[in-house]
Amino acid sequence: MTSATLRHSVWILRGNPLTAVAAAGVTLFILLAIFGPWIVPYDPVVSNVSEALQPPSAAHLAGTDQLGRDVFSRLIIAARLDLAIAVSAVGISFVIGAVVGSFCGYAGGRLDRAVGRFVDVMMAFPLFVLAMAMVAALGNRIENIVIATAIINLPFYIRFARAEVNVRRNVGWVEAARACGESHFSVVLRFLLPNILPAMAVQISLNLGWAILNAAGLSFIGLGVKPPTPEWGIMVAEGARFISTGRWWLVAFPGLALMLAVLCFNLLGDGMRDILDPRMRT
Amino acid sequence: QTRAETLRYVTGASVNTLDPNIPGSTRESFALSMSTYDRLVAFGRKQLNGKWVFDLDTITGELAESYEVSPDGLKLTFRLRKDAKFQDGSPVTAEDVKWSLDRCVTAPILGKAQLLTGSLTSADQFQVIDPLTIEVTLPKPDKLALPNLATVYPMIINSKVAKEHATADDPWATAWLKEHAAGSGAYVVESFKPGEQVILKRDESWNRGSANKPAFFKRVIVQSVPEPATRANLVERGDADLVLDLQASDVQSLEGKGKLKVISTPQYNAITFVSMNNQIPPFDNVNVRRAIAYALPYEDMFKAALFGRGSPLFGASWPDGKPANGIYPFQQPVKLDLDKAREYLKAAGLPEGFSTTFSFNVGQASTAEPMAALVKESLGKIGIKVDIQKLPDAQMSTQINEKKLPFYTEGIVAWLPSTDYFYRNFYTGNQRWNYSSINNPDLAAIAQEARFEPDKAKYEEAGRKLNAMHFDLMPQIMLWQPNQDAVMAPSIEGYTYEFHRQVDYRDVSRK
Amino acid sequence: MSKELLRIDDLHVAFSTRRGMVEAVRGLTLTVEAGEMLGLVGESGSGKSVTGFATTRLLDAAGRVTGGKVLFRGQDVTKLRGDDLRHLQGAAMSMIFQNPRAALNPIRAIGLQIADAILTHKRISKDAARAEALDLLRAVHIRDPEARMNAYPHELSGGMCQRVMIAIAISCNPALLIADEPTTGLDVTTQKVVMDLLADIAAARGMATILITHDLGLAARYCRRIAVMERGRIVEEASARTLFSAPKHAYTKRLVAASPTATSRIEDLVTEEERERYATVVSKPRQEPAHGTPPLLEVRKLAKRFDQGSAAVADFSMTMAGGESVGLVGESGSGKSTTSRMICRLIDPSEGDIVFDGQSIGHVASRDFHRSPLRKDIQMVFQDPNESLNPRFTAFDCIAHPLMRLDGMRAGDALRQRVEECAERVGLPLDLLPRFPHQLSGGQKARVGIARAVACRPRLLVLDEPTAALDVSVQAVVLQLLDRLRRENDIALLFVSHDLNVVRMLCDRTIVLRNGGIVEQGESRALFDNPKTDYTRKLVEAIPHIETGEVLAAAL
Amino acid sequence: MTTGLGATMVRAGRRLLSSLPALFGVLVFTFLLMRVLPGDPAVFFASGPNAGKEEIELIRKQMGLDKSVPEQLVFHLSDIGHGNLGRSMMTGQPVLKDLRERLPASLELTFTALLIALIAAVPLGVIAALRPGSVVDHGVRLFCALGVCVPTFVSGLLLIYVFYYLLGLAPDPTGRIDVFTSLPLQRTGFLSIDFLLAGDFEGWWAACKQLILPAVSMALFVIAPLARITRASMLVSLGSDFVRTARSVGLSWRKVVVTYALRNAILPVITIAGIVFSTMLGANVLVEKVFSWPGVASYALDALLSSDYAPVQGFVLLMASLFVLVNLMVDICYGIADPRVSIE
Ligand SMILES: Nc1ncnc2c1ncn2[C@@H]1O[C@H](COP(=O)(O)OP(=O)(O)OP(=O)(O)O)[C@@H](O)[C@H]1O
Ligand SMILES: Nc1ncnc2c1ncn2[C@@H]1O[C@H](COP(=O)(O)OP(=O)(O)OP(=O)(O)O)[C@@H](O)[C@H]1O
Numbered sequence A: 001m002t003s004a005t006l007r008h009s010v011w012i013l014r015g016n017p018l019t020a021v022a023a024a025g026v027t028l029f030i031l032l033a034i035f036g037p038w039i040v041p042y043d044p045v046v047s048n049v050s051e052a053l054q055p056p057s058a059a060h061l062a063g064t065d066q067l068g069r070d071v072f073s074r075l076i077i078a079a080r081l082d083l084a085i086a087v088s089a090v091g092i093s094f095v096i097g098a099v100v101g102s103f104c105g106y107a108g109g110r111l112d113r114a115v116g117r118f119v120d121v122m123m124a125f126p127l128f129v130l131a132m133a134m135v136a137a138l139g140n141r142i143e144n145i146v147i148a149t150a151i152i153n154l155p156f157y158i159r160f161a162r163a164e165v166n167v168r169r170n171v172g173w174v175e176a177a178r179a180c181g182e183s184h185f186s187v188v189l190r191f192l193l194p195n196i197l198p199a200m201a202v203q204i205s206l207n208l209g210w211a212i213l214n215a216a217g218l219s220f221i222g223l224g225v226k227p228p229t230p231e232w233g234i235m236v237a238e239g240a241r242f243i244s245t246g247r248w249w250l251v252a253f254p255g256l257a258l259m260l261a262v263l264c265f266n267l268l269g270d271g272m273r274d275i276l277d278p279r280m281r282t
Numbered sequence B: 001q002t003r004a005e006t007l008r009y010v011t012g013a014s015v016n017t018l019d020p021n022i023p024g025s026t027r028e029s030f031a032l033s034m035s036t037y038d039r040l041v042a043f044g045r046k047q048l049n050g051k052w053v054f055d056l057d058t059i060t061g062e063l064a065e066s067y068e069v070s071p072d073g074l075k076l077t078f079r080l081r082k083d084a085k086f087q088d089g090s091p092v093t094a095e096d097v098k099w100s101l102d103r104c105v106t107a108p109i110l111g112k113a114q115l116l117t118g119s120l121t122s123a124d125q126f127q128v129i130d131p132l133t134i135e136v137t138l139p140k141p142d143k144l145a146l147p148n149l150a151t152v153y154p155m156i157i158n159s160k161v162a163k164e165h166a167t168a169d170d171p172w173a174t175a176w177l178k179e180h181a182a183g184s185g186a187y188v189v190e191s192f193k194p195g196e197q198v199i200l201k202r203d204e205s206w207n208r209g210s211a212n213k214p215a216f217f218k219r220v221i222v223q224s225v226p227e228p229a230t231r232a233n234l235v236e237r238g239d240a241d242l243v244l245d246l247q248a249s250d251v252q253s254l255e256g257k258g259k260l261k262v263i264s265t266p267q268y269n270a271i272t273f274v275s276m277n278n279q280i281p282p283f284d285n286v287n288v289r290r291a292i293a294y295a296l297p298y299e300d301m302f303k304a305a306l307f308g309r310g311s312p313l314f315g316a317s318w319p320d321g322k323p324a325n326g327i328y329p330f331q332q333p334v335k336l337d338l339d340k341a342r343e344y345l346k347a348a349g350l351p352e353g354f355s356t357t358f359s360f361n362v363g364q365a366s367t368a369e370p371m372a373a374l375v376k377e378s379l380g381k382i383g384i385k386v387d388i389q390k391l392p393d394a395q396m397s398t399q400i401n402e403k404k405l406p407f408y409t410e411g412i413v414a415w416l417p418s419t420d421y422f423y424r425n426f427y428t429g430n431q432r433w434n435y436s437s438i439n440n441p442d443l444a445a446i447a448q449e450a451r452f453e454p455d456k457a458k459y460e461e462a463g464r465k466l467n468a469m470h471f472d473l474m475p476q477i478m479l480w481q482p483n484q485d486a487v488m489a490p491s492i493e494g495y496t497y498e499f500h501r502q503v504d505y506r507d508v509s510r511k
Numbered sequence C: 001m002s003k004e005l006l007r008i009d010d011l012h013v014a015f016s017t018r019r020g021m022v023e024a025v026r027g028l029t030l031t032v033e034a035g036e037m038l039g040l041v042g043e044s045g046s047g048k049s050v051t052g053f054a055t056t057r058l059l060d061a062a063g064r065v066t067g068g069k070v071l072f073r074g075q076d077v078t079k080l081r082g083d084d085l086r087h088l089q090g091a092a093m094s095m096i097f098q099n100p101r102a103a104l105n106p107i108r109a110i111g112l113q114i115a116d117a118i119l120t121h122k123r124i125s126k127d128a129a130r131a132e133a134l135d136l137l138r139a140v141h142i143r144d145p146e147a148r149m150n151a152y153p154h155e156l157s158g159g160m161c162q163r164v165m166i167a168i169a170i171s172c173n174p175a176l177l178i179a180d181e182p183t184t185g186l187d188v189t190t191q192k193v194v195m196d197l198l199a200d201i202a203a204a205r206g207m208a209t210i211l212i213t214h215d216l217g218l219a220a221r222y223c224r225r226i227a228v229m230e231r232g233r234i235v236e237e238a239s240a241r242t243l244f245s246a247p248k249h250a251y252t253k254r255l256v257a258a259s260p261t262a263t264s265r266i267e268d269l270v271t272e273e274e275r276e277r278y279a280t281v282v283s284k285p286r287q288e289p290a291h292g293t294p295p296l297l298e299v300r301k302l303a304k305r306f307d308q309g310s311a312a313v314a315d316f317s318m319t320m321a322g323g324e325s326v327g328l329v330g331e332s333g334s335g336k337s338t339t340s341r342m343i344c345r346l347i348d349p350s351e352g353d354i355v356f357d358g359q360s361i362g363h364v365a366s367r368d369f370h371r372s373p374l375r376k377d378i379q380m381v382f383q384d385p386n387e388s389l390n391p392r393f394t395a396f397d398c399i400a401h402p403l404m405r406l407d408g409m410r411a412g413d414a415l416r417q418r419v420e421e422c423a424e425r426v427g428l429p430l431d432l433l434p435r436f437p438h439q440l441s442g443g444q445k446a447r448v449g450i451a452r453a454v455a456c457r458p459r460l461l462v463l464d465e466p467t468a469a470l471d472v473s474v475q476a477v478v479l480q481l482l483d484r485l486r487r488e489n490d491i492a493l494l495f496v497s498h499d500l501n502v503v504r505m506l507c508d509r510t511i512v513l514r515n516g517g518i519v520e521q522g523e524s525r526a527l528f529d530n531p532k533t534d535y536t537r538k539l540v541e542a543i544p545h546i547e548t549g550e551v552l553a554a555a556l
Numbered sequence D: 001m002t003t004g005l006g007a008t009m010v011r012a013g014r015r016l017l018s019s020l021p022a023l024f025g026v027l028v029f030t031f032l033l034m035r036v037l038p039g040d041p042a043v044f045f046a047s048g049p050n051a052g053k054e055e056i057e058l059i060r061k062q063m064g065l066d067k068s069v070p071e072q073l074v075f076h077l078s079d080i081g082h083g084n085l086g087r088s089m090m091t092g093q094p095v096l097k098d099l100r101e102r103l104p105a106s107l108e109l110t111f112t113a114l115l116i117a118l119i120a121a122v123p124l125g126v127i128a129a130l131r132p133g134s135v136v137d138h139g140v141r142l143f144c145a146l147g148v149c150v151p152t153f154v155s156g157l158l159l160i161y162v163f164y165y166l167l168g169l170a171p172d173p174t175g176r177i178d179v180f181t182s183l184p185l186q187r188t189g190f191l192s193i194d195f196l197l198a199g200d201f202e203g204w205w206a207a208c209k210q211l212i213l214p215a216v217s218m219a220l221f222v223i224a225p226l227a228r229i230t231r232a233s234m235l236v237s238l239g240s241d242f243v244r245t246a247r248s249v250g251l252s253w254r255k256v257v258v259t260y261a262l263r264n265a266i267l268p269v270i271t272i273a274g275i276v277f278s279t280m281l282g283a284n285v286l287v288e289k290v291f292s293w294p295g296v297a298s299y300a301l302d303a304l305l306s307s308d309y310a311p312v313q314g315f316v317l318l319m320a321s322l323f324v325l326v327n328l329m330v331d332i333c334y335g336i337a338d339p340r341v342s343i344e
């Protein structure tokens, strides 16, 4: 079973080189996230003001920032946090959204409509008002940024899961499962959810990138991750201040890292859909 | 009128009211009111290190043709100009002046608290002698009384017009004046979009300027451009004439290019500091405060946050161990010295260090964030673990007011920068501006006494004493006075650093 | 008379898949004469549709003609490009597709869709095209055609959609019409009407028609010549009569045998060679239940009302003894599925009671019924085999699932044995067990569904049209399987279908439903031979039978 | 046809009614949220030099903060019932007036951005779907990813840097219109339309020029989801039976792709576009800031940072109402575009 999955994945990757590249990219990011601290040339938080704002050179591949910290090292260290933010924010909203959405879609009726209304309320709520409130009420910790982002994404997952489950709830195999003695609860969790996963993979992959961008946006309005923690979004936001003075490396490199990450996630998401979908297996 | 006759001034915040007395009014509104309204008197100007700055000690007449201070210092008599007219054409009378000053000290507006610092507290103090003369009586001679009348708040309003719009609930027409100007100033408000822009038109009959002429620019556009980098671009491309509040890095680069005129004036009435709450452990221990004073990487902070643009208040050498003079703010003999810091920590009984949070205001992020990172890094070396906290404006001010922040950076400004004023307002009492929450009866007593000290030498001596105490107690750590960087088209002349830290449009002209 | 219109010569069509190229058609040769109606039959996946697509140049991007020629009026269709191709499509030959509703653009008024087709091939004004479209609607006997011009497909019934489809296909008077299973989605009564219409139009306009179907009865009724396809080749081609009376190829034999007739019995549905084995099973006498044993299932005044609207099922009562088989028939929407789902306790009845083996289960909420010990005694086989298997479960998982849930078995050898036993019982090759549903054919899926349902030895098996989507040869296998299960394991069968031939063969008794109520019931053969109501009679009459006798004779 | 439209209208009306509780929820939730925020607006606004306890108390009274929270809520709700959204401390203006002045700016920007995004995304999605798995398809995917990999404010700053600062092609990014241009009579509030109505083409062009950069930087961000959904639904409809029917009768390529496939594929795109529109409207604060655009979002952000309750409450209410309206519009569009909808 697992070896079949593996073989299948390899097949998908071979048929779609872009997915393979993306998979390699994501692997690289994960490796960086794990081993980053051992491979960086400089300590990412130690300042050296006399070397501030140096353009890229052999010593500092991506230049230095306002405090003379090595941008390259910061980029690498940031991978861990950014992946964590992205994965946890999307993870939370996906898990909650998929479960709530599936149950609503399956149950239908009044509960479903009530949740639908509630989701409308959430969708109507501007992100930054919410993020601000969260951060203000609970402090600007990474968890809060993650939660705020997760809450914002939640409605999409709920809607999506709801719609997907709704079309499947009376399908033969669902009733068959119930005839086999599954309760409603396990029908949703063990039968319907896994089946809507491939379709959700795409949404997830898009959101992974957005989660990081959200963090960047929040830090632009001053609600981001605490300094001096390196984080791509914040580095971009801070670097943006130096665009007009020609210190392009401060925004270009973090932007590039962000872009590659988003790109890899997106491409991989498309691939994941194919890998997860048993229909694509032969 | 042509583009050359128009001044386009871009700024980060925006004018939000036409009456600066309204709570919440911005610095931009202050500046605006300076040219839409006249006051009885105005500050003169002087050169400081080759830059023009306002002069607290020279008070010149504005609406007052002349003024007299009685020998006992208890009576100020102002004689109004005969030709002064409000923008609706009616003459400015002593009645208007009295109404305006009365409003300032009685209405629930910002002027009240300010004028208090000049012993101006009640409407009884203002007396109309004749249509062109008004007399102000003081309970005590107060050297800040006269300067207070030159500040933003006691502007002279056309009382007839204002009264027409007063209501029973609002006898001082605050609501109406928020959106309408009824003054005698150099400029008339042509259009006002709160939060966006204000367009001013020159009042041709106004002649209170430097050379009895109307203001130079026929039109002034004050526009809000929140993004500092964009402001820099605008002035560099010649689309804006004058910009303040740029990022230090942008100013540095614009200065480097040499195409524009950059006038950097240290804000000599402003200070940036790191404050510690003297009531919250472990900062209630003076040795902890001292340890921190020696553990801050001043030079790096100055360079990274301000690009060296300002005048430092650290690193003085006091050969005799005493302050050089009695002026506040002053340079203190503190510098980065981790060994000394460790010693102090040991003396405080905390050789292993401790943990705390360092807060700053989101609005100040561009300078405060690098600072905070450096503070964290440096204090980490002596075992103090610092958690950095970024707070939105309102929360920061609330927490400061409630005295809940242990360790943070802030900046202060005083319109009327005299030593006793600073010490009284920023180092005494259980009030908001006492950032460090220091409670030292001696210091308070000396400062209070100095307030009414007429003798210059004695005053100086009191100042020295206070400064020495400041260094000894180290309630908070003064870092620097940031520069006010005004970047302008090369053709702009006459820029003066004003007490309200904005441009007075009447000052500037085009070559 | 014998003017050759289309000649397909050694056609090869291949699809590129991840397993490399897959040949769907391998050396097919066929000719069609002008004005004739040719039947193309064969089991599912034999390449009938692909042949049609290759002829009309509608293959997917993945498919390619790898060899052979398709000569239409002497011109090789496979080599046409651009305008020539467009001129061919629609104007010279056109195609009618299987699912009429899906084949029409859902958001375009049907009048416009017909006009679109006309306008592509004729330089006439829009109004003229509309007028012509209206004529076509009349020609396909759509009632009130003026009003229907502005209707959307969803506002029409399946049969009407199929007529519109026919109208589009004939809009430019093509010389050749390929009808790919034109009636599969329709119910029996409509099926006949549509086919008659198609035949009339083809005759009136002199169009040659290829009728693709896997229903031999249908082909026999309308076509003189029938070609039988198996795995990408024509294996036999003959007149209908010859084909039925003397099938030569083994596959054809099987096909002919499996097609039920008015008189066929289940044991007849296999070829002679296989019949022996089955006969022994059938010959075993069935134990009559002792007199006085309570019925296995008793349904009393069952009713179901959905959120809004009238009752889907009303006042439905029946009893069933153990090992008995009861058929439930009726037109589409008559409440067959609803009834069976209520009996299976998958939905709650609005009224009435269900008593199983003496216990009332009608009042146990379906939400809680999964905990009932009777759960394993009532199992169901679902309508559409394609939808009844979890796409993420292998065949093994599917069959193992009830065993683990209801029999409390754990993964291991014992389970494996049981699953394999079940698979064998339903005739499912064991090497298919690790496959996912999409890797199985319809018949295989149906067998997995049955294996799952019988895995934990239920006493009542409810089957909701288990063979509707299967072709006859597979259907025969499934029917025999069910019959055997009933005889061997004494399982009671509630068999839902609208195919009366099948019901007649399999069921002892039949209940006829209409609009949720019982119209008629009784012993199967008696009921069909002698229907008491018009409704039943109409149902019976609409069944296409292979009537090798008079119809063909009349046609000849 | 008329019955279809009528049914759509009835459905729309019902939908409008059913979203009222949601709006009410938003109202109460925002209100409570604002009270939970630790910032005390009175302290913030009393921050003039020397503002003391008295001033703070005074402002608190002015803002009605001296009352208990439930009382405040009741007042707040009754105010809103009377169409009074309170007064902003920050601008000193009634919130309703502020929002009314700023909303057209935001709407104009968002509409333009959405338009640009759709114009770019739909063709991209279509060409990607026409050749799935090809180089073109991957190229489109790459392009879309480029759009979502940079935060809007960074792309905004870059656009300004390049088009205004370096090339001088764009006008100065200081709001909706050059300060030296005189404004047309306000009719719709959309400058580009008002100028046209006033017949002032120079002004119209000036307004459009101001609009392009911010709209583009917003659009870049949403091209990806729109293009993806277009591609996906286009794939579905290209593979559907009715397209095959269309091809079988020899309809022209254009007719097949545009009239048959795209018209069907566009339906989910409409839904997504509606969602995108409302999120953009609420989330374009960054772009508004960067381009000094006097819109509602930046207004609300400033208010939020200074704990100015009334504007934030007003803003959220506005957003929620707009969201409802947009959904309604989408529904109506859907009902018109898809005849199947009106029957259920
Ligand atoms: N797009 C495709 N890609 C790969 N294989 C295909 C494709 N389309 C058809 N096939 C294969 O071609 C073969 C013939 O299919 P075709 O649809 O012609 O069968 P059919 O005879 O019409 O069956 P049915 O009665 O089920 O419609 C099958 O094995 C099928 O799997
Ligand atoms: N979940 C449901 N909600 C509302 N109405 C339903 C539902 N399920 C079935 N119905 C209605 O109940 C009636 C009977 O439906 P049912 O599915 O039992 O018919 P059927 O005889 O099985 O038809 P078919 O032969 O097409 O399968 C139909 O009119 C159908 O529209």
Ligand SMILES: [Mg+2]
Pocket (backbone or CB within 6 Å): C048, C049, C050, C180
């Ligand atoms: Mg077929």
Ligand SMILES: [Mg+2]
Pocket (backbone or CB within 6 Å): C336, C337, C338, C383, C464
């Ligand atoms: Mg059914």
